[in-house]
Amino acid sequence: MDTPRPFAPRPEPLDEDRYGDDHPGDQHPGDEPDAVDDSVGRHRVMVPEPAPLTDHGPARVIAVANQKGGVGKTTSTINLGAALAEYGRRVLLVDFDPQGALSVGLGVQAHELETTIYNLLMERAAEIDEVIRPTTVEGMDLLPSNIDLSAAEVQLVTEVGREQALGRAIKPVLDRYDVILIDCQPSLGLLTINALACADSILIPLACEFFSLRGVALLMDTIDKVTQRLNPDLQILGILATMFDPRTLHTREVRQRVVEAFGDLVFDAVINRTVRFPETTVAGEPITTWAPTSNGAEAYRMLAREVLAR
Ligand SMILES: Nc1ncnc2c1ncn2[C@@H]1O[C@H](COP(=O)(O)OP(=O)(O)OP(=O)(O)O)[C@@H](O)[C@H]1O
């Protein structure tokens, strides 16, 4: 049921793929494991390569969430997941957006699937092993969704324990994975609350654009409420600056403001704006395999190292 793909030639290197083209603070293989100053003047220590694992689980559950649309939640879920898998981690990606963009981005024709996460949420007898699918990335699996999930949001409202439905669904596989990443939809509705209720932490992608900080207060408010009422252990794992354009002063200023507002919560890894990411959606694979030596692939590897170190 995977999308048949026309022959997709490997991409030609772009100028921006060269490491030399990026901004101060970027870190690359071969760099000395030493302190660096990043582009907003913070003194940072290099994050080392994570040690290999001999056994797996229990999983850390990370919700990738921001109610603002188009900030790179789905792109970050796929590529962080793939980078973690490259470091030998067993990863499960949960598509928790009825749009199914995560599934499509991994080459899965979500609308044709007979069983999706919807069945796990709504049917007690549904087996998670019948819904989980492997991806093209070794060590990374997918719990797909499609538009059926929007019905779950409506149907769950009247159920007892409606905020814990996702937590119940993934519980049987927590021991099998090292990291479970939940790609949330762009809203603070019941589906996102379900993700926050079962997550250990939240990763917030924030686009380096003029209005990016708008709405963050509402998101923080929601996190506070979830912490008080549903999940006292929920932490903010970090804030990821996305859509960064190193050539414009404006995006540098926005990142500076984000660092001023959130300090050490902001990851050193910065995701540049590049056509490579829309390309990967068409290719149905992560940037770490589509353009393995690109700046974008390196940035998500650095994010993976930071996530494992936090
Ligand atoms: N760093 C980037 N540079 C350029 N384009 C990007 C980048 N990251 C993501 N995109 C593109 O921007 C669009 C939105 O990205 P993505 O789907 O990851 O955001 P999202 O937050 O999941 O969106 P939604 O809120 O709709 O779920 C996609 O077309 C994606 O290919």
Ligand SMILES: [Mg+2]
């Ligand atoms: Mg998305």
